Amino acid sequence: MSDGWDPHVHVEVNVVRAGKDVRNLLASTFGLVSDLPAEVETGCGQRVAFVMTSPHPERVTCLPCREFASDKHRQFADQLVNLFRMSPGAGLAPGLNVTAEDAAQAVARYRDLAERFAGRG
Numbered sequence: 525m526s527d528g529w530d531p532h533v534h535v536e537v538n539v540v541r542a543g544k545d546v547r548n549l550l551a552s553t554f555g556l557v558s559d560l561p562a563e564v565e566t567g568c569g570q571r572v573a574f575v576m577t578s579p580h581p582e583r584v585t586c587l588p589c590r591e592f593a594s595d596k597h598r599q600f601a602d603q604l605v606n607l608f609r610m611s612p613g614a615g616l617a618p619g620l621n622v623t624a625e626d627a628a629q630a631v632a633r634y635r636d637l638a639e640r641f642a643g644r645g
C-alpha cells in the first residue's frame with residue numbers, strides 16, 4: 525500500500541491450493557477449508573490484494589513468483605504421488621471417491637503447471 529502501485533501479477537504463497545477442485549479434494553480428505561482472504565502473501569514475500577494474484581501461469585508477470593509457483597507445483601505433484609500411493613486403488617477416506625485415474629490426472633496437471641510457470645510449457 526505504501527510503496528505505490530505494483531503492476532505485477534503475483535502468485536499467492538498458497539498457490540497450489542488455488543484450484544477449486546483440488547481444494548475440494550483436500551478439504552474432503554483433510555477437512556482443510558479456508559476462505560480466500562482479501563489480502564494475501566505472495567511468493568516473492570509481499571502482501572498484495574488477492575485480485576493482484578493469479579493461479580494461471582499465463583497471467584503471472586512477477587518473475588520470482590513464477591519460479592516460486594513452479595517449485596511449489598512440482599513439490600505438490602510429488603506430495604500427491606506419495607499421498608495416493610498410500611491408499612492404492614481405494615478412496616483416500618471413507619466416502620471419498622478418488623480413483624487412481626483421478627489421482628494421475630491431478631498429478632499430471634500440477635506437473636504441467638510447474639512447467640508452464642517455469643516458462644517451458
Ligand SMILES: [Zn+2]
Binds near residue numbers: 567568589
Ligand atoms: Zn511476486
